[in-house]
Amino acid sequence: MTDTLTPVLTDDWDAAQSWKLATYESRGGYGALKKALGMAQDDIITAVKDSGLRGRGGAGFPTGMKWSFIPQDNPKPKYLVVNADESEPGTCKDIPLMMASPHTLVEGVAISSYAIRANKAFIYIRGEVLHVIRRVQAAVAEAYLAGHLGKNIHGSGYDLDVVVHAGAGAYICGEETALLEGLEGRRGQPRLRPPFPAVAGLYASPTVINNVESIASVPSIIANGADWFGSMGTEKSKGFGIFSLSGHVANPGQYEAPLGITLRQLIELAGGIRSGHELKFWTPGGSSTPLLTAEHLDVPLDFEGVGEAGSMLGTRALQIFDETTCVVRAVLRWTEFYKHESCGKCTPCREGTWWLTQTLARLENGQGSAEDLDLLVDQCENILGRSFCALGDGATSPITSSIQYFREEYLAHLEHGGCPLDPMASTAFATEGASA
Known part of the structure; x- marks a missing residue:
């Protein structure tokens, strides 16, 4: 079974002081950057396109195609923004990657910035993970001292400045346009699109926004080739x-x-x-x-x-x-999270998530009626596709799917006067039944 594992991004995680530049370079680190600087920038974009790399932040949009949308005839500066605002409940890949091997990300930033002709890059990290922010800042500082960043990188004539930016702790800033708002010093709220970031993103300039894992995958593609990357995965989801x-x-x-x-x-x-x-x-x-x-x-x-x-x-x-987990309680906790993290900009999400939690809380406590399940589905349908960004859509997903697969468990809450997996609720139900 261990043959199914492909340690590439995680290959250095077990090395002593894997986060240090010396460790990274001893294992071939920054070799891909030197190779990339000797390539035509369009050839790098083509290699990433041919590899089949798709965005690793959730949407799965082809990374090379996103890079190619940058209008090179636009006289404004180009920017690369790395979305490291990992806040989705259950998601824990970008943070350990930045902790264990931050130079993998930094090298990817340098190659990607060079490919899209950006001379300024930003790594936007969620503010709560201060230890990660410090580690990436230290890696960036090491890269500057070694000549991997800064002026005239390795004699190529290419200049790049990298800024590590600490976010203000909002889940909504994982949405790319809200992230740009935060970078510009405003409240993190999604922007109306179009224009899209590739045309008018950060400071109204052409901008590429990619997830940490997407950018960190670029050095291995340049070092080993598009065919190597494409040999893994499936036909349409490579790597x-x-x-x-x-x-x-x-x-x-x-x-x-x-x-x-x-x-x-x-x-x-x-x-x-x-x-x-x-x-x-x-x-x-x-x-x-x-x-x-x-x-x-x-x-x-x-x-x-x-x-x-x-x-x-x-x-x-x-x-x-x-089987010990109550699906209704789990879905309620997730919905409470989305209610709390809604930025409040659009009515379907701001009001809808509040009403979803009210209805779910009644069901979880064994109150209400079976009609509340239809009410929940109706509420979700009125949110889905009508909110400014994907937060509203995401809030509906666990609700509608849990009703699809576990409708009887919802109804059991009403029958038991609470969660049937809760010993206290089950005991109360049994006592009432015996009295009757």
């Missing part, structure tokens, strides 16, 4: 990715494997579901993706396979829940 397994597995953690691996294989690698229990439901891409069940264990974890199963691959945040 490798970091899968974050959390929850009720024996060994939770990050597993780097080709896209198309199944959850069954990953659970086996993780030592199986915790002893004495069985899988009940799981999320393929964090809490904003429709949940799946044990019947989907063999679905290929690529963009197409998960999509056909009715969900989204997203950030590959695989949250695993066994």
Whole structure:
């Protein structure tokens, strides 16, 4: 089974002081940058296109194609922005990557910036992870001293400045245009599109925004070639990715494997579901993706396979829940998160998430009626596709999918006067039944 793992981004994680420049360079680090500086910039974009690399931040848009949208005849400066505002519940891949091997990201930033003709790059990191911010700042400082960043990099005539920016702790800033608002010093709220960031992004200039893992994958593509990257994964979802397994597995953690691996294989690698229990439901891409069940264990974890199963691959945040978990309570907790993190700009999300939590809370407490399930679905339909950004859509995903697969569990809450998995609620129900 271990043959299914493809340690590329995670290959250095077990090295002594893996975050240091000396360690990274001793294992071939920054060799790809030197190679890239000797290539035509359009050839780098073509290589990334040919590799089939798709955005690793959730949407899965082809990375090379996004780079090619930058209008090179625009006289304004070009910018690269790295979205390191990893805040999706269950997602934990970018933060350990930046902690264990920040120079992989820094090298990717340098190559990507060179390819799109940007002389300024920003790494936007969520403000709560101060230890990560400091580590990336230290790596950037090391790279400047070694000549990998700054003026006339390695005698190529190319200049690049990199800024590590600490966000203000808002989930909404993971949305790319809200992130740009935060970078410009304003409240993080999504922008109306068009214009799109490629045309008018940061400071109204052409801007590429990519996830940490997307940019960190670029050095290996330049070093090993597009065909090497494309030889892994599936036909339409090429390459490798970091899968974050959390929850009720024996060994939770990050597993780097080709896209198309199944959850069954990953659970086996993780030592199986915790002893004495069985899988009940799981999320393929964090809490904003429709949940799946044990019947989907063999679905290929690529963009197409998960999509056909009715969900989204997203950030590959695989949250695993066994039969001891109340699906209604889990969905309520996620919905409370989205209500709290809504920026309030648009009515469907601001008001809709509030009403969703009210209805869910009644059901979780065994109050209300069966009609509330139809009310929930109606509320979700009025939010879906009508909010400014994907936060509203994401808030509806766990609700509609949980009603699809676990409608009887919702109804059981009404029958029991609370959660049937809660011993106190079950005891109260049994006592009332005996009295009757």
